[in-house]
Amino acid sequence: MLFEELVITIMKAVNLERTISSPFHLIKGKKSGQTIQDIGYYGLYPYFAVMPKLEKQLYDEVIQRLFRQQLLKANDEVIDLTEKALAMDIPASRFNGWKYRGNEAVFLNRLSLVVQTLSYTSQQINRFDPVHNAEDLQSWVKRYLKKINFRELSAVRAFKTEMVNSLQIAGISEQQKMIVMQRLTGLGWSGLTWEQIASAHGLHILDAQLAAVEALHAWIDVIEMENFPLLSGLTENIVQRSVLTESTQRTLKLFEKGLSLEEIAAVRQLKTSTIEDHFVELAMNDPFFNYTAFLSKSLYEKIVAVSKNRKTKRLRDIKEELPDASYFQIRLALALKEEQP
Structure with missing residues (x-):
């Protein structure tokens, strides 16, 4: 795309x-x-x-x-x-943005440093300038390399085999594979910049970057589902296990303790509108979310009916027809799943 x-x-x-x-x-x-x-x-x-x-x-x-x-x-x-x-x-x-939320870049950075290290150490070269200098990334990669016994040639061969096989299963285009591989650095070759990659493929830089993201999403999906133990290690904390943002998760915990919307805002020292955003997110993602603390069933049905009849989700348009409903209630009703009781 x-x-x-x-x-x-x-x-x-x-x-x-x-x-x-x-x-x-x-x-x-x-x-x-x-x-x-x-x-x-x-x-x-x-x-x-x-x-x-x-x-x-x-x-x-x-x-x-x-x-x-x-x-x-x-x-x-x-x-x-x-x-x-x-x-x-x-x-x-093949995008899966909500699942990865930009963390495919972390996966690629880890992969880049691992590939570079294996490329050099497999040739008995232990000193080289790392392609990434971030201390947290380097520390993570060092721990990972120790786990896979990276100095053994069998580990290097197994890692390469997993890369080839998983990319084949991912079903991405040859151009997308090439774009991702061109970002990697090793003994005797340097990873290309996005500008260089875009020029080499006759693409706009945004198209080159987008092709890489789509490829990485498809690739990580395969690594998760199939048996690729070495590559699976690179996906640690890459996938967003909760459908909720971290801030909304904290709001949910307080709500489950019985705090009202206003009380949660006071405890968290956030604007009431921000906490309202969290409840809209909850309604959007949790099929068991109980909306009745904020919205009656009859008003919910009215809001949904107006939205369907006018074929719009614009709050202002719905508010015109239902002036007694607050914008928060309209947003909440629109966010609820169709099967909501």
């Missing part, structure tokens, strides 16, 4: 409902209430935080290209796609 296709895919989901900047925040993985709830409202989990270091300038350049290609209409309030954009047939992707 090219970066423009990624942006169009997200925009299709939120067309006429969100601003031009909303895909930018989602792609970067902004943990704001608005971005988190949009993931649930519009089913955008795969694309969350796929490019945490995305620069606004590069994103804006892409937006301008979409205008020039007549894929976007001028609208100061919301995303307004043209029929040409809405008719685009964009292939399915």
Whole structure:
């Protein structure tokens, strides 16, 4: 998937409902209430935080290209796609952003340092300039290398075999494999910069980076599911085991102790609106979340009915029809799963 296709895919989901900047925040993985709830409202989990270091300038350049290609209409309030954009047939992707939330970069950094070390030490060269200087990363890799008995040639061969076999199973393109491999450094070769990789493949730098992220997501999925013991070690703490953000987990613990929304805000010294965001996230991800402390069943049904009848999830539009409902209650109702009792 090219970066423009990624942006169009997200925009299709939120067309006429969100601003031009909303895909930018989602792609970067902004943990704001608005971005988190949009993931649930519009089913955008795969694309969350796929490019945490995305620069606004590069994103804006892409937006301008979409205008020039007549894929976007001028609208100061919301995303307004043209029929040409809405008719685009964009292939399915292998992204799993909500699961990894940018941690595929940690996996790649670990892999880079491990590959470099094995490349040198297997040739009896013990001194080299590490490709990554971060102390926490180096400490982690040292512990990992000791566990796999990295000085034994059998371990080096097994590691290489696992890389080849797992990449084959991942089913990613040859270009994607090459892009990931070109980031690695070893004896006699240096990893390429993103600019060099993009130039070598005739790609925009964002497309090269996105291709790597998609490849890494697919690859780590395979490593998790199949029997690759050496590579599995590199995935430690890479996968987000909880569907909830850490801050929301802390709010949940206090809520389970019987504290009210206002009491939780006071204890955590956070704005009430921030705690409301946490409850919306809970409603979005926990099918057993009891919403009745904040929202009656009848009001929930009214909000859902208005949303469906008007074919919108814009809070302001629903509020116009249900003035007695608070914005928090509307957000909560929209976040709840259809099967919610």
